[in-house]
Amino acid sequence: MSEPILKAEHLGITFGGLKAVSDFNMTINKGELVGLIGPNGAGKTTVFNLLTGVYQPTEGAFYLDGKKMNGKKTYQVVRAGIARTFQNIRLFKQMTVEENVLVAFNESFTYKMGGAIFRTPRFWKQENDMHAKAIDLLHIFGLEGLANTEAANLPYGAQRKLEIARALATGMKLLLLDEPAAGMNPTETEDLLNCINTIRDRFGIAILLIEHDMSLVMNVCQRIQVLDYGRTIASGLPEEIANNPQVISAYLGADDDTESEEAN
């Protein structure tokens, strides 16, 4: 059997005295979409930061396609094939929609300096290939008609989709989506859900999704892992998670906290 795309073994990190994530274990195979959920402060974003080299683990290890990734810097992680979107959208706002995707392609297309200066046939072929690939990618997200629009002028939902398109353009194996439906209305969320299903089927990549919108998580994820205070409290199929008493109590506890905070 082939290696899983992602394998995390006993991964953890301590900040001062706080164990933000401990004994985190996860396997994601090609074409699988796994949800990572948990109350606020449970450690979800820290897991993403560990998997992208923003933080170095203080315990455990993780592997991409069988290759150990501990100690790698963020750019090395991206090159190896892990891409990520953020809670707050990070696009090149002054660039067009197409340019945002083209920037992400630059690793996979290389032409010699001379070719770029003298505009050789090879240079133009690569330019055309990149344009065709960018439009193809934008088409999946229904953004091809907006290719020449400045990213800053896109509606919110379209900006979120462009962020994912750009992550896909890096040619990655593992896509980490951090709350992609945050701030979206129900129509935009449904549209996003369709896009996520399409890219998983079409690109056969592994996806790890952090999301607070439970209907989205339950609808798209094949498996779900739940964190609370940095530890995994449950892992399984969506229906198992929805009925797990420990998960329900972790979320209800979080609600109680919010209510008491609001009352103060």
Ligand SMILES: Nc1ncnc2c1ncn2[C@@H]1O[C@H](COP(=O)(O)OP(=O)(O)OP(=O)(O)O)[C@@H](O)[C@H]1O
């Ligand atoms: N760089 C850091 N230094 C110190 N503590 C940190 C750091 N990053 C995260 N933490 C702490 O680790 C814990 C987990 O935070 P994290 O942001 O991963 O939670 P989360 O599940 O993503 O929460 P949310 O759903 O609110 O985004 C929190 O207690 C947080 O304060």
